[in-house]
Every structure is written in C-alpha cells, then in structure tokens.
Amino acid sequence: MKIAEIAPPWFAVPPVRYGGIEWVVALLADGLADRGHDTTLFASGGSITKAKLISVFEDPPGGAHIGEAFYDVTHASRAYRDADSFDLIHDHSGIIGPAIGAHVRTPVVHTLHGPFTDEAKKIYTTLSGQIWYVAISEAQRAFCPDLSYAGTVHNGIDLSRYPFRDEKEDFLLFLGRINREKGPELAVDVAHRTGRKLVMAVKMAEQFEQDYWREVVEPRLDGSEEIIGEITVDEKADLLARAAAVLFPIQWPEPFGLVMTEAMASGTPVISFANGAAPEVIKDGETGFLVGSLDEMCAAVERTGTIKAEACRAHVEAHFSADAMVEGYLKAFDRVLSRSV
Amino acid sequence: MKIAEIAPPWFAVPPVRYGGIEWVVALLADGLADRGHDTTLFASGGSITKAKLISVFEDPPGGAHIGEAFYDVTHASRAYRDADSFDLIHDHSGIIGPAIGAHVRTPVVHTLHGPFTDEAKKIYTTLSGQIWYVAISEAQRAFCPDLSYAGTVHNGIDLSRYPFRDEKEDFLLFLGRINREKGPELAVDVAHRTGRKLVMAVKMAEQFEQDYWREVVEPRLDGSEEIIGEITVDEKADLLARAAAVLFPIQWPEPFGLVMTEAMASGTPVISFANGAAPEVIKDGETGFLVGSLDEMCAAVERTGTIKAEACRAHVEAHFSADAMVEGYLKAFDRVLSRSV
Numbered sequence: 126m127k128i129a130e131i132a133p134p135w136f137a138v139p140p141v142r143y144g145g146i147e148w149v150v151a152l153l154a155d156g157l158a159d160r161g162h163d164t165t166l167f168a169s170g171g172s173i174t175k176a177k178l179i180s181v182f183e184d185p186p187g188g189a190h191i192g193e194a195f196y197d198v199t200h201a202s203r204a205y206r207d208a209d210s211f212d213l214i215h216d217h218s219g220i221i222g223p224a225i226g227a228h229v230r231t232p233v234v235h236t237l238h239g240p241f242t243d244e245a246k247k248i249y250t251t252l253s254g255q256i257w258y259v260a261i262s263e264a265q266r267a268f269c270p271d272l273s274y275a276g277t278v279h280n281g282i283d284l285s286r287y288p289f290r291d292e293k294e295d296f297l298l299f300l301g302r303i304n305r306e307k308g309p310e311l312a313v314d315v316a317h318r319t320g321r322k323l324v325m326a327v328k329m330a331e332q333f334e335q336d337y338w339r340e341v342v343e344p345r346l347d348g349s350e351e352i353i354g355e356i357t358v359d360e361k362a363d364l365l366a367r368a369a370a371v372l373f374p375i376q377w378p379e380p381f382g383l384v385m386t387e388a389m390a391s392g393t394p395v396i397s398f399a400n401g402a403a404p405e406v407i408k409d410g411e412t413g414f415l416v417g418s419l420d421e422m423c424a425a426v427e428r429t430g431t432i433k434a435e436a437c438r439a440h441v442e443a444h445f446s447a448d449a450m451v452e453g454y455l456k457a458f459d460r461v462l463s464r465s466v
Numbered sequence: 467m468k469i470a471e472i473a474p475p476w477f478a479v480p481p482v483r484y485g486g487i488e489w490v491v492a493l494l495a496d497g498l499a500d501r502g503h504d505t506t507l508f509a510s511g512g513s514i515t516k517a518k519l520i521s522v523f524e525d526p527p528g529g530a531h532i533g534e535a536f537y538d539v540t541h542a543s544r545a546y547r548d549a550d551s552f553d554l555i556h557d558h559s560g561i562i563g564p565a566i567g568a569h570v571r572t573p574v575v576h577t578l579h580g581p582f583t584d585e586a587k588k589i590y591t592t593l594s595g596q597i598w599y600v601a602i603s604e605a606q607r608a609f610c611p612d613l614s615y616a617g618t619v620h621n622g623i624d625l626s627r628y629p630f631r632d633e634k635e636d637f638l639l640f641l642g643r644i645n646r647e648k649g650p651e652l653a654v655d656v657a658h659r660t661g662r663k664l665v666m667a668v669k670m671a672e673q674f675e676q677d678y679w680r681e682v683v684e685p686r687l688d689g690s691e692e693i694i695g696e697i698t699v700d701e702k703a704d705l706l707a708r709a710a711a712v713l714f715p716i717q718w719p720e721p722f723g724l725v726m727t728e729a730m731a732s733g734t735p736v737i738s739f740a741n742g743a744a745p746e747v748i749k750d751g752e753t754g755f756l757v758g759s760l761d762e763m764c765a766a767v768e769r770t771g772t773i774k775a776e777a778c779r780a781h782v783e784a785h786f787s788a789d790a791m792v793e794g795y796l797k798a799f800d801r802v803l804s805r806s807v
Contacts, residue, residue, distance in 0.1 A: 192534075192535065193533075194538065194560070194561055195561065195585045195588075195589065198565045198589055199585075201565065202565045202592045203592060205568075206596075220535055220536065220539045221539060221565065224542065224562065224566055225566050225568075227547075227566075228546060228549070228566060244536045247540055248540055251544060255547070
C-alpha cells in the first residue's frame with residue numbers, strides 16, 4: 126500500500142520532549158514501513174523515520190506557533206498536493222488538514238487526538254462522510270457517535286522505552302499536568318490517608334497550572350511528598366518502574382491517557398477513577414483498579430500487592446504496543462479501502 | 467453563470483463599520499445578481515444581499531476572533547461542500563478557504579486582499595496552478611508576478627455613499643490608521659509648511675498605533691489641527707466632500723488604498739506619494755497629484771485649485787465604481803472558464 130502519514134508541523138517526530146501525538150505518528154510511520162508499505166511521512170525537519178520524509182519546514186515551528194494557520198495550511202497543502210499518488214492518506218494534523226483532505230479523491234483517515242469540544246464537534250460533523258475518522262477510545266467516540274468512523278484504535282507505545290521491573294519501591298506516583306481535570310490534590314489526599322509516600326512529577330507550563338498548584342495543591346502538602354518538576358523520558362521511565370502504583374485520579378473523560386499504558390508497561394499497576402478511557406485501558410483487579418470515590422482509591426492502594434507486574438506488562442504488549450496500534454490502523458485502513466465500514 | 471462568493475466569516479456584509487473586503491464582497495454579490503447570474507453568498511448572519519445567502523454562523527464572530535482556524539475551517543468547509551453545484555467559486559476568505567479550494571473540481575478564484583508578506587508568498591506559491599488569483603493592483607501583483615493570475619481588478623466603491631460636492635472648504639484631510647506606513651506625521655508637516663488647516667480623522671485601535679500617535683505625531687501638533695477619532699460612514703463622506711484635498715502620504719506599497727477612490731468620488735483631489743497602487747488610482751494632475759518628496763507634496767497643495775471636482779468623480783465612475791469592478795471580475799471569470807489565461 127502507498128500510505129501518507131501527515132504529522133502536525135509543530136515538532137519533529139518522534140518528539141525530543143513531550144508530544145503524545147508525535148510519538149503515535151513516529152511509531153506508525155516506522156511500523157508501516159517495517160511491514161513493507163510504501164510510506165511517506167510529512168513532518169517537520171529533524172524527524173527520524175523509516176518512511177520517506179518530506180518536510181515543508183526545515184526547522185519545526187515549535188509550540189509557541191500552535192494555532193497559527195500559516196503553518197498548518199502550508200504543511201497540509203504540500204502534503205495534499207501529492208494526494209493522487211497515495212492509496213490512503215492518514216492525517217494527524219489539526220482541523221485544517223482534514224478540511225483540505227475532505228476534497229481529495231484519495232481516502233483520508235483522520236485520527237481524533239483531542240477531546241470533543243463544541244467546536245471540534247461542529248467541524249468534524251461538517252466534514253463527516255467526506256473523510257474517515259479513527260477514535261482513540263470508545264469513550265471518546267461515545268461523545269460524537271454519528272461520524273463516519275473507520276474504527277477505534279488505542280494509542281500504542283514503544284515498549285523498549287519502558288523497562289520492565291518486578292521489584293517495586295514503596296511510593297505512590299502522580300505524573301502529569303497540574304489542573305482540576307487531572308486531580309493532583311486527590312493524589313495527595315490518598316497518600317496521606319493511606320500513610321504512603323507520594324512522588325509527584327509535575328508539569329506546570331501555563332499560568333493557570335501554576336495558580337492551581339499554589340491555590341489547591343500546595344496547601345495540602347505536609348512535607349512527606351517528593352515534588353519533582355519536568356523530567357526526561359528516561360527519568361520518567363525510571364520513576365514509573367520503581368513506583369508501587371501510579372495514581373490517576375482523573376476528573377474528566379480524557380480520550381486516552383498515555384501514562385496508564387506507560388506505567389503498566391513498566392510492570393506498575395494504575396489506580397484510576399473509572400472515567401474516560403480508563404475502563405478500556407486498565408483491567409480492573411489484574412493491571413490496576415478502577416474506582417469511583419476517594420475511599421475506593423484508598424482501599425485500592427492497600428490491594429496493589431495483589432497485582433502481578435508481569436500481567437501489567439503482558440496487557441500492554443497485547444493491546445497497547447506499537448505493533449498492536451499498527452495492526453489496528455491497518456485493519457481500519459482495510460475497512461476504508463474495501464468500503465466495509 | 468452559477469457563482470459562489472465566499473466572504474470572510476468575521477463580519478456581516480456589507481459591514482456596519484470598517485471593512486474594505488466586506489464592501490467589495492457585498493457590491494460584487496449584488497452586482498452579479500443584478501446581471502442575472504445565479505449567485506450564492508457564503509457570509510455570516512446579518513448580511514444583506516441580493517444573492518442567495520448561506521450563513522454557517524448566525525452571529526458574526528467579530529474581529530476579536532480573526533485568526534482562529536475554527537471559524538475559517540467551518541465556514542469554508544460548508545461553502546466548498548457545495549462546490550460541484552457552481553460553475554465558479556470566488557473566495558475572499560483568508561488562506562484556509564483557498565487551501566481547500568485547491569482541491570475541488572470547480573474553478574476557484576481568490577482575490578488577494580492583503581500585501582505579499584513572506585508567509586503569503588509561500589502559501590500562494592504552494593497553491594499556484596491549483597487556484598486562480600486576482601490582484602487588486604498591478605503594484606501588488608509585481609511583488610509576486612509568477613502566480614496563476616486570472617487578472618487584476620481594482621476595488622470598486624458604492625458611489626451613492628459618497629455624495630459629490632463641487633464647493634470645497636479650506637482644510638486638508640488625513641484619514642486613516644496611525645502608523646509609520648500611513649505617514650500621519652508627514653500630513654502634519656505639510657499642513658504647517660503650507661499654512662493650511664489640517665483635519666485628521668484617525669483610527670488607533672491597537673496599542674502600537676496609540677504609541678505611534680503619542681511618540682511621533684502628537685509632539686508635532688501646534689493646536690491648529692482638528693483631531694477627530696473614529697467616525698461613521700456618513701461623517702466620513704461629509705468630511706471627504708468638504709476637504710480641499712486629501713493627503714495620502716503613504717510610506718509603503720499599499721496594495722490598493724480605498725480612501726483615494728472615496729475622496730475622488732466626492733470630487734476631492736488626492737495628493738499621494740507615488741507608492742504602491744497610487745499611480746494606478748490617481749490621474750496625476752487631473753484627479754490629484756503623485757509626489758516623491760515632502761517638498762513636492764507642499765507644492766502640490768498649492769496647485770489643488772487646478773483640479774476639477776467633476777474630473778475626480780468621473781474618473782471613479784469609469785474605473786472604481788461597483789459596476790467597473792463587477793465587469794472586471796466577470797472578464798476574469800470568463801478568462802478562467804475559457805482557460806484563456
């Protein structure tokens with residue numbers, strides 16, 4: 126198959142730092158090329174891939190320019206100019222790429238990487254029937270079920286980046302951005318009530334995140350916690366591998382939640398509110414726990430010893446590896462090309 | 467002919483306040499409908515037109531949202547969804563509309579309403595050959611001559627909005643935004659050196675415009691000037707009609723310069739630096755003067771009595787009326803449809 130993968134233009138793929146979408150694109154482009162598909166990756170300069178790379182921007186514009194139409198339009202227009210030379214185009218860029226893709230003859234598949242805001246619903250509904258969508262979880266898809274879906278494909282991760290470790294240390298881990306949706310203050314409460322040490326590796330790039338930390342999280346701290354700022358990929362993998370459990374007190378229906386798969390890949394159970402994609406990602410009682418309240422989360426902490434590290438790793442290998450994701454997309458592509466959706 | 471006119475989504479057309487592009491679109495849609503063409507106008511709610519109106523946004527988003535891709539994508543996607551039902555699509559929206567239009571079967575004409583920034587050049591070059599361009603002046607076109615042009619069509623105005631007046635008062639008029647490119651401080655200098663009263667109707671919406679006024683213009687004022695803030699369309703027409711001459715000390719190659727045609731329509735000569743489109747708009751010595759220096763501008767002020775108000779009006783009627791513009795576009799459309807460009 127001749128396949129085009131269109132990354133967002135902002136960062137190189139794979140990303141040097143944070144970048145969930147960029148990792149998905151990088152793994153997919155490599156995985157498709159590995160399987161013998163003639164794969165072209167449209168991504169900014171500095172990208173490393175087994176696919177043929179075409180870059181409009183030699184220097185990735187960077188996060189500060191996200192939202193400026195010039196970059197999306199130029200990048201996507203270059204990619205779609207070649208539309209006729211592909212059997213299928215898989216677009217991960219924002220909303221401008223899909224809007225252009227709606228008018229090419231080649232089938233276009235767009236992965237819905239973000240949540241369904243009112244604006245996203247309006248745009249994707251407008252383009253429905255003209256392009257195919259892939260949801261990254263059934264939970265996400267349920268928020269806008271009537272689009273022209275090619276399927277649901279969970280995000281996969283590069284397992285080699287998350288070394289497996291059977292022996293755990295005694296701390297609980299919270300890892301992520303600091304805002305109401307992520308529930309960091311609930312992780313603090315759970316640690317205090319269960320008498321466990323909490324390590325928090327936090328990201329606070331935005332002012333409102335810093336405000337949330339100062340106003341909501343910091344007043345709850347009692348000095349027993351270890352607070353770490355932004356960390357490297359290796360530091361993150363090390364923390365995940367050593368933790369007794371990862372707390373994921375998610376307060377909104379997050380479309381996926383990559384950190385859950387990263388934790389389980391390291392052999393570490395995840396304790397999450399049964400929100401968003403969590404029930405699709407965690408096998409309750411086998412790779413972690415799905416809870417409905419703070420009391421239940423505390424009770425789950427006491428039961429983490431019953432979770433087998435091997436079961437966590439095996440679950441990710443089977444369902445959230447790069448291979449599983451590539452196979453999932455190939456099935457979705459087949460459905461589109463055979464019009465059996 | 468079945469023609470679609472796509473306005474930018476931000477304001478209703480015609481605009482209640484400022485909005486050069488919106489006036490062009492409004493006059494064109496009416497003019498095409500008047501000539502019996504089956505015309506559809508894609509524009510936000512509140513628009514008044516003789517064409518069939520299709521609005522994605524019942525309430526125009528307004529200027530504060532300009533640049534947010536959501537609005538352009540939703541608006542343009544709705545318009546291009548119907549692409550096959552038109553003989554020709556004429557797109558005035560920013561860069562997202564044309565990028566989509568590059569992939570529809572129906573010929574798309576895009577009017578270049580702005581200057582050729584580096585970004586604009588890159589995008590329009592990328593899309594060249596996939597859509598047709600109309601420049602609004604030869605001066606503008608010269609900055610990027612190798613695009614797939616359907617022609618050059620000067621902007622037209624609704625002459626009925628600019629009452630003709632033969633008897634002038636003694637003041638010089640400067641009308642416009644306050645920034646280096648518009649040269650407002652030069653208008654002050656010319657008035658002082660020629661001993662004439664200056665009326666300035668100024669627009670300072672942005673901080674940098676207010677800074678420019680305070681730092682560059684204000685220190686030059688000697689109290690003889692009359693300074694007016696933003697004015698209504700009627701107030702503007704009245705000022706233009708009464709002025710002895712309009713000073714247009716333009717310091718950059720502005721692609722058009724609507725105020726020149728508005729002044730001449732009122733029977734008022736324009737004295738402009740020979741920059742940008744000014745040499746195409748002003749008939750030197752007949753409807754105003756083209757100058758190359760401050761000295762020349764002062765000298766021209768002394769000669770305004772030699773300009774006939776009727777000649778100014780007649781020049782606009784012949785070349786910059788709504789009718790002239792509609793005929794210009796129809797010729798460009800014919801060239802596209804007969805592939806004779």
